[in-house]
Amino acid sequence: MMQSSPLNFRRVFILVGRILLAGLFIYAGYAKIRMPTVPQRPPLGVALTFFAMQVDSYQLLPKAAVNVVAYSLPFAEIALGVLLLIGWQLRVWTSLLTLVMAGFFFGVLRAYLLHMEINCGCFGVPEKVTLLKVFEDGSLLVLMALMTVFVFLEARKPHPWTAPASA
Amino acid sequence: MSWQRIQAGMIAIGLLAAVTYLSLGGHMAQAAPPKPQPQTVNVPDVDPHKAFGQKSAPVVLEIFSDFQCPACRQYYVGTNRQLLDNYVNTGKVYLIHRDFPLPMHAYSRVAARYARAAALIGKFEKVEDALFQNQQQWDQTGDVDGIVASALTSAEMTKVRALVKNDPAKLDALIEKDVALGRTYNVSQTPTSIFHANGQTYPYGGGIDYQFLKQFLDQLIGQK
Numbered sequence: 001m002m003q004s005s006p007l008n009f010r011r012v013f014i015l016v017g018r019i020l021l022a023g024l025f026i027y028a029g030y031a032k033i034r035m036p037t038v039p040q041r042p043p044l045g046v047a048l049t050f051f052a053m054q055v056d057s058y059q060l061l062p063k064a065a066v067n068v069v070a071y072s073l074p075f076a077e078i079a080l081g082v083l084l085l086i087g088w089q090l091r092v093w094t095s096l097l098t099l100v101m102a103g104f105f106f107g108v109l110r111a112y113l114l115h116m117e118i119n120c121g122c123f124g125v126p127e128k129v130t131l132l133k134v135f136e137d138g139s140l141l142v143l144m145a146l147m148t149v150f151v152f153l154e155a156r157k158p159h160p161w162t163a164p165a166s167a
Numbered sequence: 168m169s170w171q172r173i174q175a176g177m178i179a180i181g182l183l184a185a186v187t188y189l190s191l192g193g194h195m196a197q198a199a200p201p202k203p204q205p206q207t208v209n210v211p212d213v214d215p216h217k218a219f220g221q222k223s224a225p226v227v228l229e230i231f232s233d234f235q236c237p238a239c240r241q242y243y244v245g246t247n248r249q250l251l252d253n254y255v256n257t258g259k260v261y262l263i264h265r266d267f268p269l270p271m272h273a274y275s276r277v278a279a280r281y282a283r284a285a286a287l288i289g290k291f292e293k294v295e296d297a298l299f300q301n302q303q304q305w306d307q308t309g310d311v312d313g314i315v316a317s318a319l320t321s322a323e324m325t326k327v328r329a330l331v332k333n334d335p336a337k338l339d340a341l342i343e344k345d346v347a348l349g350r351t352y353n354v355s356q357t358p359t360s361i362f363h364a365n366g367q368t369y370p371y372g373g374g375i376d377y378q379f380l381k382q383f384l385d386q387l388i389g390q391k
Contacts, residue, residue: 038367043390049383050369056379063378117238117356118373126372128356 010150014090017147021097021140022085029077031124047124048074054121058107076100091155094148101144105137210263210363212344216286217264220255225388227363228260231267231349234278234298235306236357242374243299249377259388264295266345267357274309280338281315284330285323293318294327365390 033047042050052070055061061069080100083093104122111118111129120127127133210227232239254260266283268275278298285294297318298311305314316324330338352361352370362369364387375383 035369038369040367042367042369043386045386046369046383046390049379049386050371053371053375053379053383054373056376057373063376066379067382116373117236117358119371126353126355126359126370128372 010154014147014150014154017143018084018087018090021144021147022081024140025077025081025084025097027081028123029074029079029081032074032077032121033124035124037125051121051124054119057116057118057121058111059116060107060110090151091148094144094151098141098144098148101137101141105134105141108137109134212348213263214286214341216289216291218261219251219263220261221258222261224255224258224261225364226254226260226384227263229263229265229361229363231265231345231352231354231357231359231361233267233269233272233275233357234282234295235272235275235302236269237302238374239358240299240302242358243295246375246377246380250380253381254384260384264291265349266342267349267354267359268342268346269357274305274311276339276342277309277311278305279342280331280335281311281327283338283341284327285315285319287330288323288326290319290323290327362387364388 032051033044035042035047035050048071051074052067055070055073056063056066077100080093080097083089084097108120108129110116112131112134116129118129120129120133122133122137210229230242232242250260250262255262266279268279282291282294282298285291294315297314298305301314301317305311312328315327319327349359352359352368354361354370354372356372358372358374360371360375362371362383369387
C-alpha cells in the first residue's frame with residue numbers, strides 16, 4: 001500500500017519547476033553560444049568573448065576571473081539544466097542552482113540600483129537591466145529556492161512507489 | 168551508489184556532450200594571430216568627418232553615443248584612444264561615430280549640434296574630445312559653447328557658431344538620421360556598439376573595457 005499519493009502539491013511543484021527551470025537554463029546557456037540576434041551561428045570564440053564583455057560590464061569580478069566565468073558559465077548552465085531535467089542527485093543540483101540564481105539576482109539588482117547602463121547578458125540578446133528584469137530574476141530565485149526546500153522535504157519521506165517493508 | 172544512479176549520471180553526461188556538440192558544431196575560432204580580411208559593409212549615411220580608419224577594414228564598428236551620458240564618457244576616455252591606436256589606425260576597424268542624444272539629458276542635443284557643426288568643418292575629433300573630457304563641467308552649467316570654443320580657434324568657432332545658430336534644422340536632420348538608424352538596430356541606451364564582421368551584425372549595449380573589446384575584436388578579425 002502506498003504511503004502517500006505520488007501527486008501531492010510538492011511533487012507537482014518540483015516536477016513543473018524542474019521542467020521549467022531546466023528548459024530556461026539550457027536555453028540560457030545555448031543562447032549565449034548561439035546568439036539569437038545574429039543570423040548565422042557565430043564561431044564559439046566570438047560568442048564567448050562577446051559574453052565576456054557582458055560579464056565584465058557588471059564590474060563585480062576581477063579581470064582575471066571574467067574570462068573564467070564567461071567561458072564556463074554557458075556550458076555550466078546547460079549541464080545544470082540537463083541534470084535538473086534528469087532528476088539525478090536533485091538535492092545537490094537544486095542547491096547549486098539556487099546559489100547560481102542568487103548570484104544572478106544579486107548582480108542584476110546591484111546593476112539596477114547603481115543605474116549601470118549595461119545589458120543583462122542573460123539570453124544572448126541585448127536586454128537592458130530594468131526593474132522588470134530584477135523582478136524576473138527575483139521570481140526565478142524564489143521558484144528555485146522553494147523547489148530546493150521541497151526537494152529536501154520530499155527526500156525525507158519514503159518514495160510513494162516504494163514497496164512497504166515486509167513484516 | 169546504485170547502478171541506476173550511475174546509469175542516470177552516464178545519461179546526463181551523454182546528453183550534455185550531445186548538447187555541447189550541437190551547440191558548437193565545430194565552430195571554434197582560430198587562436199592564431201588575427202589576419203585582417205578586407206570586406207565591404209554597406210553602412211548607410213556615413214559622415215566622413217565622423218568616421219575613422221579604412222572602409223575596407225574587416226570590422227566596421229558603429230558607436231551610438233550621447234555626449235552627456237557618463238557611460239559614453241567612460242567609453243571614450245577609457246577605451247577609445249587604444250581602439251584608435253591599435254585597431255582603427257592599423258586598418259583593422261572602421262569606426263563610425265553616431266549621434267544618439269537621449270531626451271533625458273538636457274544638453275545632449277545642443278552638444279550633438281555643436282559636434283555636427285564641427286564635423287562639417289572637419290574638426291569633429293577636437294570637439295568630441297573637449298565635450299567628453301569636460302563633460303562634468305558643461306553637464307552642470309550647460310555651457311557647451313564655452314567648452315567647444317576652448318577647443319577651436321576663433322575662426323573655426325565662428326564657423327561652428329554660424330552653423331549652430333543659422334541652420335540648426337540642418338544639423339538636427341543629420342542627427343535624426345543617426346537616431347533613426349539606431350532605432351533600426353533597436354538601440355535603447357548609450358553607448359551602443361554595433362559590430363559588423365563577416366556579414367554578421369553584433370549589437371552590444373553599454374560601455375566596454377578595452378581588454379575585453381580587444382579579445383572580441385581579435386576573434387572577429389581572426390574568424391574565417
